Amino acid sequence: MEIAIFATDLVKTFRTRKGPLNAVDGLSLEVGRGETYGLLGPDGAGKTTTTRVILGLLTRTAGKSSILGFDSMHDTYAIRERVGYIAQQFVLPADLTVIENMRFFASVQGMSPEMQEKRIPELLSFAGLSDFTRRLAGQLSGGMKKKLALACSLIHEPQVVMLDEPTLGVDPVSRREFWNLLGNLRAEKGVTIFVCTPYMDEAERCNRVGLIYSGRLIASDSPAAIKRQVKGHLLELRPGRFVPAQAAVTGLPGVLEVQTYGDKLHLFVDNVAQRRPQIAAALAAQDISHDEIREVEVRMEEAYISLVHRREQAGPEERKAA
Amino acid sequence: MKAPIQVASAAPAPEAPIVVNGLTKRFGHFTAVDNISFSVSSGEVFGWLGPNGAGKTTTIRMLLGLMRPTSGSARVLGFNPATQTKAMQAKVGYMSQIFTLYNDLTARENIRFYGRVYGLSQEEVKQRQAEIIHMAGLEGRENTLTRDLSGGWKQRLALGCAIVHRPQVVFLDEPTAGVDPNSRREFWGLIYAMSKKGVTVLVTTHYMDEAELCQRVGFISQGKLVAIDSPAKLKQTQMRGQVLEIHSPTPDLVMRALQNARQAKAIPLDEVALYGAQIHAVVPDARQYIKSIQRLFESENIQATSIEWIAPTLEDVFISSVTRPADPAQNNGVLRETVTGVSK
Numbered sequence: 001m002e003i004a005i006f007a008t009d010l011v012k013t014f015r016t017r018k019g020p021l022n023a024v025d026g027l028s029l030e031v032g033r034g035e036t037y038g039l040l041g042p043d044g045a046g047k048t049t050t051t052r053v054i055l056g057l058l059t060r061t062a063g064k065s066s067i068l069g070f071d072s073m074h075d076t077y078a079i080r081e082r083v084g085y086i087a088q089q090f091v092l093p094a095d096l097t098v099i100e101n102m103r104f105f106a107s108v109q110g111m112s113p114e115m116q117e118k119r120i121p122e123l124l125s126f127a128g129l130s131d132f133t134r135r136l137a138g139q140l141s142g143g144m145k146k147k148l149a150l151a152c153s154l155i156h157e158p159q160v161v162m163l164d165e166p167t168l169g170v171d172p173v174s175r176r177e178f179w180n181l182l183g184n185l186r187a188e189k190g191v192t193i194f195v196c197t198p199y200m201d202e203a204e205r206c207n208r209v210g211l212i213y214s215g216r217l218i219a220s221d222s223p224a225a226i227k228r229q230v231k232g233h234l235l236e237l238r239p240g241r242f243v244p245a246q247a248a249v250t251g252l253p254g255v256l257e258v259q260t261y262g263d264k265l266h267l268f269v270d271n272v273a274q275r276r277p278q279i280a281a282a283l284a285a286q287d288i289s290h291d292e293i294r295e296v297e298v299r300m301e302e303a304y305i306s307l308v309h310r311r312e313q314a315g316p317e318e319r320k321a322a
Numbered sequence: 323m324k325a326p327i328q329v330a331s332a333a334p335a336p337e338a339p340i341v342v343n344g345l346t347k348r349f350g351h352f353t354a355v356d357n358i359s360f361s362v363s364s365g366e367v368f369g370w371l372g373p374n375g376a377g378k379t380t381t382i383r384m385l386l387g388l389m390r391p392t393s394g395s396a397r398v399l400g401f402n403p404a405t406q407t408k409a410m411q412a413k414v415g416y417m418s419q420i421f422t423l424y425n426d427l428t429a430r431e432n433i434r435f436y437g438r439v440y441g442l443s444q445e446e447v448k449q450r451q452a453e454i455i456h457m458a459g460l461e462g463r464e465n466t467l468t469r470d471l472s473g474g475w476k477q478r479l480a481l482g483c484a485i486v487h488r489p490q491v492v493f494l495d496e497p498t499a500g501v502d503p504n505s506r507r508e509f510w511g512l513i514y515a516m517s518k519k520g521v522t523v524l525v526t527t528h529y530m531d532e533a534e535l536c537q538r539v540g541f542i543s544q545g546k547l548v549a550i551d552s553p554a555k556l557k558q559t560q561m562r563g564q565v566l567e568i569h570s571p572t573p574d575l576v577m578r579a580l581q582n583a584r585q586a587k588a589i590p591l592d593e594v595a596l597y598g599a600q601i602h603a604v605v606p607d608a609r610q611y612i613k614s615i616q617r618l619f620e621s622e623n624i625q626a627t628s629i630e631w632i633a634p635t636l637e638d639v640f641i642s643s644v645t646r647p648a649d650p651a652q653n654n655g656v657l658r659e660t661v662t663g664v665s666k
Binding site for chain 1: 373375511597599637
């Protein structure tokens with residue numbers, strides 16, 4: 001695999017009132033050319049800082065990082081030429097129209113008017129914005145703004161695009177459209193795509209994902225492989241009395257972990273056939289009614305919660321070793 | 323065991339806590355909410371879902387009495403929100419996506435403030451403070467300034483403040499945006515704890531995995547209610563077409579071949595999209611079109627390890643319900659035509 005994005009033992013320390021804070025804390029990752037890599041984690045996990053350090057917008061405290069072989073700190077110009085970036089708070093000039101925005105970004109990139117003639121219509125068509133060229137950017141819907149931002153970031157035909165929470169606050173329809181654009185970009189041009197997102201279900205759109213927690217990766221692999229990392233099988237049931245049921249099943253032999261899921265309980269067990277009747281018996285003993293105990297598929301969200309949970313339970317020594 | 327008591331010809335069944343009948347709101351020529359009818363029963367957790375601009379928030383505003391309907395009616399706990407606003411609001415809680423907490427007050431002070439706003443006595447406020455701190459798991463953080471609380475804490479505190487007056491109906495407008503998965507789980511635990519006590523909850527969200535947690539959901543699109551049922555039922559009844567998952571060592575070639583077939587209308591593909599290393603394709607009939615796709619791949623010499631008919635996710639169903647199929651000639655996985663054009 002040819003490496004497009006590389007980081008090893010990356011550390012970024014901020015000085016705060018309460019002392020030094022490692023926003024990125026020994027993070028290592030590799031993204032292959034043509035891959036779509038998702039950096040998944042909640043607010044404050046270190047997604048944005050990681051992206052900015054790799055892009056060379058922030059200086060790193062320790063470790064190494066590069067894009068397409070160019071060092072983040074020393075080859076920033078080479079990186080800028082080859083990488084597109086959409087920051088989270090990225091705001092397009094609201095009083096420029098769609099096409100004026102495109103021309104503006106093209107000029108900033110030093111593109112000749114002839115090239116612009118050719119490239120801009122292509123990109124507008126790609127982003128599904130051809131019918132909206134004269135609309136002011138400020139009057140676009142949230143989803144269309146994101147598409148325009150993507151089109152602008154692609155103007156210099158970058159080989160790598162890095163997107164920081166591009167679908168935050170966007171409705172599910174626009175979110176799906178945006179991801180379809182990214183899929184087309186990868187399929188048609190082989191562009192390497194690096195996306196930060198708090199949406200766990202977006203993992204399914206990526207070849208590989210890294211789960212980030214407290215500035216470190218707690219897993220980095222294909223979505224299927226990460227879900228397999230979670231030990232045990234997942235059972236789901238809806239108890240009549242929730243809190244007593246939770247207490248009754250927690251700590252039963254073979255029950256590895258109990259998660260709440262709305263009015264349902266999710267139980268990771270070592271063996272379905274063996275544990276299902278034992279769980280039913282434990283609930284019956286306390287007179288707690290429940291519906292059928294079904295085996296369900298582990299999704300990325302259960303995997304994330306489980307991996308974080310098990311990491312927090314592990315001692316500090318183990319945590320260091322992991 | 324006691325025999326169930328037969329209540330013969332007792333009072334008529336009590337009205338559902340939320341009843342909406344032909345509700346309509348027009349702004350000039352634009353119909354934001356278009357003749358919507360539904361009801362939510364006591365203790366139900368009801369999801370209200372739709373793309374931005376579909377009329378979700380306008381509906382909630384009318385239910386809260388913040389906006390008058392153009393026509394039709396709504397009843398919340400038997401009150402008409404438009405005319406009996408004060409009386410209704412005393413029994414209704416509302417939490418918006420922008421938590422309306424005072425950052426320079428402590429957690430405890432925020433609860434006290436909201437308690438007094440809702441007219442609770444000193445005694446009641448004291449009691450509710452303790453209960454809410456316990457419910458929200460804020461023990462030990464009572465005196466922390468709200469600005470220093472992390473997202474999950476703030477969110478649970480905001481919920482606590484919204485229900486300080488023990489409302490019987492609670493409206494939650496995108497309450498979990500930007501919160502980590504663990505905190506979201508805890509938050510949903512709180513929602514169901516309320517529902518178990520008979521509180522009726524209407525919640526909006528952009529997270530389809532959260533919509534799965536609702537007992538029933540309504541999909542709104544362009545002002546119209548397009549589907550309403552339990553998530554499981556919606557998956558069985560509302561999906562337009564069937565989803566195929568294709569595994570191939572060369573997903574880019576598969577994408578190109580399918581998109582060409584879509585544009586040429588050789589195969590009626592509703593959607594073709596890359597999911598990691600797989601491709602999802604939506605066709606009207608899985609059995610029939612698996613064969614067409616296999617033939618296409620053979621003729622173009624494309625390898626596919628497998629073509630499987632998979633169950634749709636709630637997101638698939640949602641998108642299918644709220645969009646019309648885009649013109650394949652229009653390219654680019656743009657899923658809807660009309661909705662995109664709507665500006666606020």
